[in-house]
Amino acid sequence: MKLKIVLPVAFFAVLISMAAGAQSLKKCTSADGKVTYTDRECVAAATASNVNVSAGVASPDSTKHAGTAISQNMKTLYACDQGKEVACFTKEMLDKRCKSQSKEGTRYSDCEAYGADRNKFRELVSSCKNDNREGACATLSCIGGDNNACDRMKDAMGDREKTHGKRIEAAARQGLPAGKGWFMSQDWRDGANGSKAAIVTCNANTSIVLKKQSSMDHRILTSVTGEAVFLSIDEAAIKGCGKA
Structure with missing residues:
Protein backbone atom coordinates (compact mmCIF):
# COMPACT_ATOMS: atom_id res chain seq x y z
CA MET A 1 0.00 0.00 0.00
CA LYS A 2 1.43 3.32 -1.03
CA LEU A 3 1.36 6.01 1.64
CA LYS A 4 0.57 9.50 0.48
CA ILE A 5 0.75 12.39 2.92
CA VAL A 6 -1.36 15.48 2.24
CA LEU A 7 -0.28 18.50 4.25
CA PRO A 8 -2.31 21.71 4.02
CA VAL A 9 -0.36 24.92 4.48
CA ALA A 10 -2.06 25.51 7.81
CA PHE A 11 -0.63 22.25 9.11
CA PHE A 12 2.93 23.55 9.04
CA ALA A 13 1.86 26.34 11.38
CA VAL A 14 0.65 23.66 13.75
CA LEU A 15 4.06 21.98 13.63
CA ILE A 16 5.74 25.07 15.07
CA SER A 17 3.85 24.55 18.30
CA MET A 18 4.09 20.77 18.41
CA ALA A 19 5.86 20.78 21.76
CA ALA A 20 2.62 21.88 23.42
CA GLY A 21 0.98 18.47 22.99
CA ALA A 22 -0.29 15.80 20.64
CA GLN A 23 -1.64 16.77 17.21
CA SER A 24 -4.86 15.07 16.11
CA LEU A 25 -4.87 14.03 12.46
CA LYS A 26 -7.34 12.36 10.16
CA LYS A 27 -6.38 9.08 8.54
CA CYS A 28 -8.27 8.95 5.25
CA THR A 29 -8.69 5.70 3.34
CA SER A 30 -10.08 5.93 -0.19
CA ALA A 31 -12.19 3.35 -1.94
CA ASP A 32 -9.12 1.91 -3.67
CA GLY A 33 -7.24 1.55 -0.36
CA LYS A 34 -4.91 4.55 -0.59
CA VAL A 35 -4.12 6.17 2.76
CA THR A 36 -3.54 9.87 3.38
CA TYR A 37 -3.07 11.92 6.55
CA THR A 38 -4.43 15.42 6.99
CA ASP A 39 -5.41 17.87 9.73
CA ARG A 40 -8.62 18.67 7.81
CA GLU A 41 -11.72 16.64 7.03
CA CYS A 42 -11.36 13.67 4.71
CA VAL A 43 -12.94 13.83 1.29
CA ALA A 44 -16.46 12.42 1.01
CA ALA A 45 -15.33 9.27 -0.79
CA ALA A 46 -12.96 8.21 2.00
CA THR A 47 -13.43 6.56 5.38
CA ALA A 48 -11.87 8.52 8.23
CA SER A 49 -10.40 7.78 11.64
CA ASN A 50 -8.63 9.98 14.16
CA VAL A 51 -4.90 9.51 14.78
CA ASN A 52 -3.07 11.19 17.65
CA VAL A 53 0.46 12.00 16.57
CA SER A 54 2.62 12.43 19.64
CA ALA A 55 4.45 15.74 19.63
CA GLN A 174 48.71 5.76 35.68
CA GLY A 175 47.98 9.20 37.10
CA LEU A 176 45.33 9.98 34.48
CA PRO A 177 42.22 11.93 35.50
CA ALA A 178 38.77 10.35 35.64
CA GLY A 179 35.26 11.34 36.63
CA LYS A 180 31.70 10.09 36.73
CA GLY A 181 31.12 8.25 33.48
CA TRP A 182 34.51 8.94 31.91
CA PHE A 183 38.27 8.46 32.18
CA MET A 184 41.24 9.75 30.21
CA SER A 185 42.60 6.85 28.19
CA GLN A 186 45.39 8.83 26.52
CA ASP A 187 47.23 11.71 28.19
CA TRP A 188 47.87 15.04 26.47
CA ARG A 189 50.11 14.73 23.44
CA ASP A 190 51.58 17.24 21.01
CA GLY A 191 49.47 17.98 17.96
CA ALA A 192 49.73 20.28 14.96
CA ASN A 193 50.86 23.90 15.39
CA GLY A 194 51.76 23.46 19.05
CA SER A 195 48.31 22.21 20.06
CA LYS A 196 47.61 19.44 22.58
CA ALA A 197 45.18 16.54 22.31
CA ALA A 198 43.99 13.87 24.72
CA ILE A 199 41.49 11.02 24.47
CA VAL A 200 38.64 10.43 26.90
CA THR A 201 36.71 7.15 27.00
CA CYS A 202 33.07 7.42 28.05
CA ASN A 203 30.95 4.99 30.00
CA ALA A 204 29.03 4.08 26.82
CA ASN A 205 32.30 2.76 25.31
CA THR A 206 32.57 5.76 23.02
CA SER A 207 35.60 8.03 22.86
CA ILE A 208 36.05 11.77 22.36
CA VAL A 209 39.09 13.95 21.76
CA LEU A 210 39.94 16.90 24.00
CA LYS A 211 41.90 19.73 22.40
CA LYS A 212 43.93 22.69 23.65
CA GLN A 213 45.52 25.33 21.46
CA SER A 214 48.78 25.07 23.39
CA SER A 215 50.26 23.60 26.56
CA MET A 216 49.73 26.99 28.27
CA ASP A 217 46.09 27.27 27.22
CA HIS A 218 43.57 26.25 29.88
CA ARG A 219 40.60 26.36 27.51
CA ILE A 220 39.43 22.96 26.28
CA LEU A 221 37.46 22.04 23.16
CA THR A 222 36.05 18.61 22.38
CA SER A 223 35.60 16.73 19.12
CA VAL A 224 31.80 16.60 19.52
CA THR A 225 30.60 19.86 21.09
CA GLY A 226 31.38 22.34 18.34
CA GLU A 227 32.81 25.69 19.44
CA ALA A 228 31.87 25.25 23.11
CA VAL A 229 34.80 26.07 25.40
CA PHE A 230 35.36 24.41 28.79
CA LEU A 231 37.67 25.36 31.63
CA SER A 232 38.07 21.93 33.20
CA ILE A 233 38.66 18.41 31.93
CA ASP A 234 35.73 17.13 33.97
CA GLU A 235 33.27 19.59 32.46
CA ALA A 236 34.54 18.95 28.94
CA ALA A 237 34.42 15.17 29.40
CA ILE A 238 30.90 15.15 30.86
CA LYS A 239 29.51 17.39 28.12
CA GLY A 240 31.41 15.56 25.39
CA CYS A 241 30.38 12.09 26.56
CA GLY A 242 26.78 13.29 26.66
CA LYS A 243 27.03 14.18 22.97
CA ALA A 244 29.08 11.18 21.82
Missing part, protein backbone atom coordinates in the same frame (compact mmCIF):
# COMPACT_ATOMS: atom_id res chain seq x y z
CA GLY A 56 6.21 15.39 22.94
CA VAL A 57 9.87 15.02 22.09
CA ALA A 58 11.15 15.16 25.64
CA SER A 59 9.11 12.73 27.72
CA PRO A 60 11.72 10.45 29.31
CA ASP A 61 9.26 8.73 31.66
CA SER A 62 6.90 7.44 28.96
CA THR A 63 7.99 3.85 29.64
CA LYS A 64 9.68 2.53 32.75
CA HIS A 65 10.85 -0.96 33.54
CA ALA A 66 13.57 -2.23 35.83
CA GLY A 67 14.58 1.31 36.67
CA THR A 68 15.02 2.23 33.01
CA ALA A 69 13.29 5.20 31.35
CA ILE A 70 12.59 5.12 27.62
CA SER A 71 11.71 8.37 25.88
CA GLN A 72 8.79 8.82 23.53
CA ASN A 73 11.37 9.71 20.88
CA MET A 74 12.91 6.26 21.13
CA LYS A 75 9.51 4.56 20.93
CA THR A 76 8.64 6.58 17.83
CA LEU A 77 11.99 5.84 16.16
CA TYR A 78 11.69 2.13 16.94
CA ALA A 79 8.10 1.95 15.66
CA CYS A 80 9.12 3.69 12.42
CA ASP A 81 12.06 1.30 12.04
CA GLN A 82 9.51 -1.51 12.28
CA GLY A 83 7.50 0.05 9.44
CA LYS A 84 4.67 1.69 11.41
CA GLU A 85 3.21 4.39 9.15
CA VAL A 86 2.01 6.81 11.82
CA ALA A 87 5.34 6.60 13.68
CA CYS A 88 7.21 7.33 10.44
CA PHE A 89 4.92 10.28 9.82
CA THR A 90 5.69 11.61 13.32
CA LYS A 91 9.42 11.11 12.76
CA GLU A 92 9.26 12.94 9.42
CA MET A 93 7.50 15.91 11.00
CA LEU A 94 9.98 16.07 13.89
CA ASP A 95 12.91 15.86 11.47
CA LYS A 96 11.51 18.73 9.39
CA ARG A 97 10.66 20.86 12.42
CA CYS A 98 14.06 20.46 14.06
CA LYS A 99 15.91 20.90 10.77
CA SER A 100 14.00 24.14 10.20
CA GLN A 101 14.95 25.39 13.67
CA SER A 102 18.58 24.52 13.04
CA LYS A 103 18.62 26.49 9.77
CA GLU A 104 17.13 29.48 11.57
CA GLY A 105 19.91 29.32 14.15
CA THR A 106 17.49 28.67 17.00
CA ARG A 107 18.00 25.95 19.59
CA TYR A 108 15.27 24.32 21.63
CA SER A 109 15.74 21.69 24.30
CA ASP A 110 13.08 19.44 22.77
CA CYS A 111 14.89 19.27 19.43
CA GLU A 112 18.22 18.76 21.18
CA ALA A 113 16.67 15.86 23.08
CA TYR A 114 15.23 14.43 19.87
CA GLY A 115 18.56 14.78 18.07
CA ALA A 116 20.40 13.01 20.89
CA ASP A 117 17.83 10.19 20.92
CA ARG A 118 17.96 9.86 17.14
CA ASN A 119 21.77 9.56 17.19
CA LYS A 120 21.64 7.06 20.05
CA PHE A 121 19.00 5.00 18.24
CA ARG A 122 21.12 4.86 15.08
CA GLU A 123 24.09 3.73 17.16
CA LEU A 124 21.99 0.99 18.79
CA VAL A 125 20.72 -0.27 15.43
CA SER A 126 24.25 -0.31 13.99
CA SER A 127 25.71 -2.04 17.05
CA CYS A 128 22.97 -4.68 17.05
CA LYS A 129 22.98 -5.42 13.31
CA ASN A 130 26.69 -5.06 12.52
CA ASP A 131 28.41 -5.97 15.78
CA ASN A 132 25.68 -8.20 17.23
CA ARG A 133 26.15 -6.54 20.62
CA GLU A 134 23.78 -8.22 23.06
CA GLY A 135 23.26 -5.05 25.08
CA ALA A 136 22.29 -3.03 22.00
CA CYS A 137 19.90 -5.69 20.71
CA ALA A 138 18.32 -6.03 24.16
CA THR A 139 17.89 -2.26 24.39
CA LEU A 140 16.08 -2.15 21.04
CA SER A 141 13.76 -4.98 22.09
CA CYS A 142 13.15 -3.19 25.40
CA ILE A 143 12.18 -0.03 23.52
CA GLY A 144 9.73 -2.18 21.57
CA GLY A 145 8.05 -3.29 24.79
CA ASP A 146 9.78 -6.61 25.59
CA ASN A 147 10.09 -6.62 29.39
CA ASN A 148 12.45 -9.60 29.39
CA ALA A 149 14.74 -7.68 27.06
CA CYS A 150 14.63 -4.76 29.53
CA ASP A 151 15.99 -7.09 32.21
CA ARG A 152 18.76 -8.26 29.87
CA MET A 153 19.55 -4.64 29.03
CA LYS A 154 19.86 -3.79 32.72
CA ASP A 155 22.23 -6.73 33.26
CA ALA A 156 24.36 -5.65 30.29
CA MET A 157 24.51 -2.09 31.62
CA GLY A 158 25.62 -3.40 35.02
CA ASP A 159 28.40 -5.47 33.44
CA ARG A 160 29.51 -2.48 31.39
CA GLU A 161 29.63 -0.25 34.46
CA LYS A 162 31.77 -2.82 36.28
CA THR A 163 34.19 -2.97 33.34
CA HIS A 164 34.26 0.80 33.14
CA GLY A 165 35.02 1.00 36.86
CA LYS A 166 38.03 -1.27 36.44
CA ARG A 167 39.29 0.90 33.59
CA ILE A 168 38.93 4.01 35.73
CA GLU A 169 41.01 2.35 38.42
CA ALA A 170 43.67 1.47 35.84
CA ALA A 171 43.73 5.07 34.58
CA ALA A 172 44.10 6.35 38.16
CA ARG A 173 47.10 4.09 38.72
Whole structure:
Protein backbone atom coordinates (compact mmCIF):
# COMPACT_ATOMS: atom_id res chain seq x y z
CA MET A 1 0.00 0.00 0.00
CA LYS A 2 1.43 3.32 -1.03
CA LEU A 3 1.36 6.01 1.64
CA LYS A 4 0.57 9.50 0.48
CA ILE A 5 0.75 12.39 2.92
CA VAL A 6 -1.36 15.48 2.24
CA LEU A 7 -0.28 18.50 4.25
CA PRO A 8 -2.31 21.71 4.02
CA VAL A 9 -0.36 24.92 4.48
CA ALA A 10 -2.06 25.51 7.81
CA PHE A 11 -0.63 22.25 9.11
CA PHE A 12 2.93 23.55 9.04
CA ALA A 13 1.86 26.34 11.38
CA VAL A 14 0.65 23.66 13.75
CA LEU A 15 4.06 21.98 13.63
CA ILE A 16 5.74 25.07 15.07
CA SER A 17 3.85 24.55 18.30
CA MET A 18 4.09 20.77 18.41
CA ALA A 19 5.86 20.78 21.76
CA ALA A 20 2.62 21.88 23.42
CA GLY A 21 0.98 18.47 22.99
CA ALA A 22 -0.29 15.80 20.64
CA GLN A 23 -1.64 16.77 17.21
CA SER A 24 -4.86 15.07 16.11
CA LEU A 25 -4.87 14.03 12.46
CA LYS A 26 -7.34 12.36 10.16
CA LYS A 27 -6.38 9.08 8.54
CA CYS A 28 -8.27 8.95 5.25
CA THR A 29 -8.69 5.70 3.34
CA SER A 30 -10.08 5.93 -0.19
CA ALA A 31 -12.19 3.35 -1.94
CA ASP A 32 -9.12 1.91 -3.67
CA GLY A 33 -7.24 1.55 -0.36
CA LYS A 34 -4.91 4.55 -0.59
CA VAL A 35 -4.12 6.17 2.76
CA THR A 36 -3.54 9.87 3.38
CA TYR A 37 -3.07 11.92 6.55
CA THR A 38 -4.43 15.42 6.99
CA ASP A 39 -5.41 17.87 9.73
CA ARG A 40 -8.62 18.67 7.81
CA GLU A 41 -11.72 16.64 7.03
CA CYS A 42 -11.36 13.67 4.71
CA VAL A 43 -12.94 13.83 1.29
CA ALA A 44 -16.46 12.42 1.01
CA ALA A 45 -15.33 9.27 -0.79
CA ALA A 46 -12.96 8.21 2.00
CA THR A 47 -13.43 6.56 5.38
CA ALA A 48 -11.87 8.52 8.23
CA SER A 49 -10.40 7.78 11.64
CA ASN A 50 -8.63 9.98 14.16
CA VAL A 51 -4.90 9.51 14.78
CA ASN A 52 -3.07 11.19 17.65
CA VAL A 53 0.46 12.00 16.57
CA SER A 54 2.62 12.43 19.64
CA ALA A 55 4.45 15.74 19.63
CA GLY A 56 6.21 15.39 22.94
CA VAL A 57 9.87 15.02 22.09
CA ALA A 58 11.15 15.16 25.64
CA SER A 59 9.11 12.73 27.72
CA PRO A 60 11.72 10.45 29.31
CA ASP A 61 9.26 8.73 31.66
CA SER A 62 6.90 7.44 28.96
CA THR A 63 7.99 3.85 29.64
CA LYS A 64 9.68 2.53 32.75
CA HIS A 65 10.85 -0.96 33.54
CA ALA A 66 13.57 -2.23 35.83
CA GLY A 67 14.58 1.31 36.67
CA THR A 68 15.02 2.23 33.01
CA ALA A 69 13.29 5.20 31.35
CA ILE A 70 12.59 5.12 27.62
CA SER A 71 11.71 8.37 25.88
CA GLN A 72 8.79 8.82 23.53
CA ASN A 73 11.37 9.71 20.88
CA MET A 74 12.91 6.26 21.13
CA LYS A 75 9.51 4.56 20.93
CA THR A 76 8.64 6.58 17.83
CA LEU A 77 11.99 5.84 16.16
CA TYR A 78 11.69 2.13 16.94
CA ALA A 79 8.10 1.95 15.66
CA CYS A 80 9.12 3.69 12.42
CA ASP A 81 12.06 1.30 12.04
CA GLN A 82 9.51 -1.51 12.28
CA GLY A 83 7.50 0.05 9.44
CA LYS A 84 4.67 1.69 11.41
CA GLU A 85 3.21 4.39 9.15
CA VAL A 86 2.01 6.81 11.82
CA ALA A 87 5.34 6.60 13.68
CA CYS A 88 7.21 7.33 10.44
CA PHE A 89 4.92 10.28 9.82
CA THR A 90 5.69 11.61 13.32
CA LYS A 91 9.42 11.11 12.76
CA GLU A 92 9.26 12.94 9.42
CA MET A 93 7.50 15.91 11.00
CA LEU A 94 9.98 16.07 13.89
CA ASP A 95 12.91 15.86 11.47
CA LYS A 96 11.51 18.73 9.39
CA ARG A 97 10.66 20.86 12.42
CA CYS A 98 14.06 20.46 14.06
CA LYS A 99 15.91 20.90 10.77
CA SER A 100 14.00 24.14 10.20
CA GLN A 101 14.95 25.39 13.67
CA SER A 102 18.58 24.52 13.04
CA LYS A 103 18.62 26.49 9.77
CA GLU A 104 17.13 29.48 11.57
CA GLY A 105 19.91 29.32 14.15
CA THR A 106 17.49 28.67 17.00
CA ARG A 107 18.00 25.95 19.59
CA TYR A 108 15.27 24.32 21.63
CA SER A 109 15.74 21.69 24.30
CA ASP A 110 13.08 19.44 22.77
CA CYS A 111 14.89 19.27 19.43
CA GLU A 112 18.22 18.76 21.18
CA ALA A 113 16.67 15.86 23.08
CA TYR A 114 15.23 14.43 19.87
CA GLY A 115 18.56 14.78 18.07
CA ALA A 116 20.40 13.01 20.89
CA ASP A 117 17.83 10.19 20.92
CA ARG A 118 17.96 9.86 17.14
CA ASN A 119 21.77 9.56 17.19
CA LYS A 120 21.64 7.06 20.05
CA PHE A 121 19.00 5.00 18.24
CA ARG A 122 21.12 4.86 15.08
CA GLU A 123 24.09 3.73 17.16
CA LEU A 124 21.99 0.99 18.79
CA VAL A 125 20.72 -0.27 15.43
CA SER A 126 24.25 -0.31 13.99
CA SER A 127 25.71 -2.04 17.05
CA CYS A 128 22.97 -4.68 17.05
CA LYS A 129 22.98 -5.42 13.31
CA ASN A 130 26.69 -5.06 12.52
CA ASP A 131 28.41 -5.97 15.78
CA ASN A 132 25.68 -8.20 17.23
CA ARG A 133 26.15 -6.54 20.62
CA GLU A 134 23.78 -8.22 23.06
CA GLY A 135 23.26 -5.05 25.08
CA ALA A 136 22.29 -3.03 22.00
CA CYS A 137 19.90 -5.69 20.71
CA ALA A 138 18.32 -6.03 24.16
CA THR A 139 17.89 -2.26 24.39
CA LEU A 140 16.08 -2.15 21.04
CA SER A 141 13.76 -4.98 22.09
CA CYS A 142 13.15 -3.19 25.40
CA ILE A 143 12.18 -0.03 23.52
CA GLY A 144 9.73 -2.18 21.57
CA GLY A 145 8.05 -3.29 24.79
CA ASP A 146 9.78 -6.61 25.59
CA ASN A 147 10.09 -6.62 29.39
CA ASN A 148 12.45 -9.60 29.39
CA ALA A 149 14.74 -7.68 27.06
CA CYS A 150 14.63 -4.76 29.53
CA ASP A 151 15.99 -7.09 32.21
CA ARG A 152 18.76 -8.26 29.87
CA MET A 153 19.55 -4.64 29.03
CA LYS A 154 19.86 -3.79 32.72
CA ASP A 155 22.23 -6.73 33.26
CA ALA A 156 24.36 -5.65 30.29
CA MET A 157 24.51 -2.09 31.62
CA GLY A 158 25.62 -3.40 35.02
CA ASP A 159 28.40 -5.47 33.44
CA ARG A 160 29.51 -2.48 31.39
CA GLU A 161 29.63 -0.25 34.46
CA LYS A 162 31.77 -2.82 36.28
CA THR A 163 34.19 -2.97 33.34
CA HIS A 164 34.26 0.80 33.14
CA GLY A 165 35.02 1.00 36.86
CA LYS A 166 38.03 -1.27 36.44
CA ARG A 167 39.29 0.90 33.59
CA ILE A 168 38.93 4.01 35.73
CA GLU A 169 41.01 2.35 38.42
CA ALA A 170 43.67 1.47 35.84
CA ALA A 171 43.73 5.07 34.58
CA ALA A 172 44.10 6.35 38.16
CA ARG A 173 47.10 4.09 38.72
CA GLN A 174 48.71 5.76 35.68
CA GLY A 175 47.98 9.20 37.10
CA LEU A 176 45.33 9.98 34.48
CA PRO A 177 42.22 11.93 35.50
CA ALA A 178 38.77 10.35 35.64
CA GLY A 179 35.26 11.34 36.63
CA LYS A 180 31.70 10.09 36.73
CA GLY A 181 31.12 8.25 33.48
CA TRP A 182 34.51 8.94 31.91
CA PHE A 183 38.27 8.46 32.18
CA MET A 184 41.24 9.75 30.21
CA SER A 185 42.60 6.85 28.19
CA GLN A 186 45.39 8.83 26.52
CA ASP A 187 47.23 11.71 28.19
CA TRP A 188 47.87 15.04 26.47
CA ARG A 189 50.11 14.73 23.44
CA ASP A 190 51.58 17.24 21.01
CA GLY A 191 49.47 17.98 17.96
CA ALA A 192 49.73 20.28 14.96
CA ASN A 193 50.86 23.90 15.39
CA GLY A 194 51.76 23.46 19.05
CA SER A 195 48.31 22.21 20.06
CA LYS A 196 47.61 19.44 22.58
CA ALA A 197 45.18 16.54 22.31
CA ALA A 198 43.99 13.87 24.72
CA ILE A 199 41.49 11.02 24.47
CA VAL A 200 38.64 10.43 26.90
CA THR A 201 36.71 7.15 27.00
CA CYS A 202 33.07 7.42 28.05
CA ASN A 203 30.95 4.99 30.00
CA ALA A 204 29.03 4.08 26.82
CA ASN A 205 32.30 2.76 25.31
CA THR A 206 32.57 5.76 23.02
CA SER A 207 35.60 8.03 22.86
CA ILE A 208 36.05 11.77 22.36
CA VAL A 209 39.09 13.95 21.76
CA LEU A 210 39.94 16.90 24.00
CA LYS A 211 41.90 19.73 22.40
CA LYS A 212 43.93 22.69 23.65
CA GLN A 213 45.52 25.33 21.46
CA SER A 214 48.78 25.07 23.39
CA SER A 215 50.26 23.60 26.56
CA MET A 216 49.73 26.99 28.27
CA ASP A 217 46.09 27.27 27.22
CA HIS A 218 43.57 26.25 29.88
CA ARG A 219 40.60 26.36 27.51
CA ILE A 220 39.43 22.96 26.28
CA LEU A 221 37.46 22.04 23.16
CA THR A 222 36.05 18.61 22.38
CA SER A 223 35.60 16.73 19.12
CA VAL A 224 31.80 16.60 19.52
CA THR A 225 30.60 19.86 21.09
CA GLY A 226 31.38 22.34 18.34
CA GLU A 227 32.81 25.69 19.44
CA ALA A 228 31.87 25.25 23.11
CA VAL A 229 34.80 26.07 25.40
CA PHE A 230 35.36 24.41 28.79
CA LEU A 231 37.67 25.36 31.63
CA SER A 232 38.07 21.93 33.20
CA ILE A 233 38.66 18.41 31.93
CA ASP A 234 35.73 17.13 33.97
CA GLU A 235 33.27 19.59 32.46
CA ALA A 236 34.54 18.95 28.94
CA ALA A 237 34.42 15.17 29.40
CA ILE A 238 30.90 15.15 30.86
CA LYS A 239 29.51 17.39 28.12
CA GLY A 240 31.41 15.56 25.39
CA CYS A 241 30.38 12.09 26.56
CA GLY A 242 26.78 13.29 26.66
CA LYS A 243 27.03 14.18 22.97
CA ALA A 244 29.08 11.18 21.82
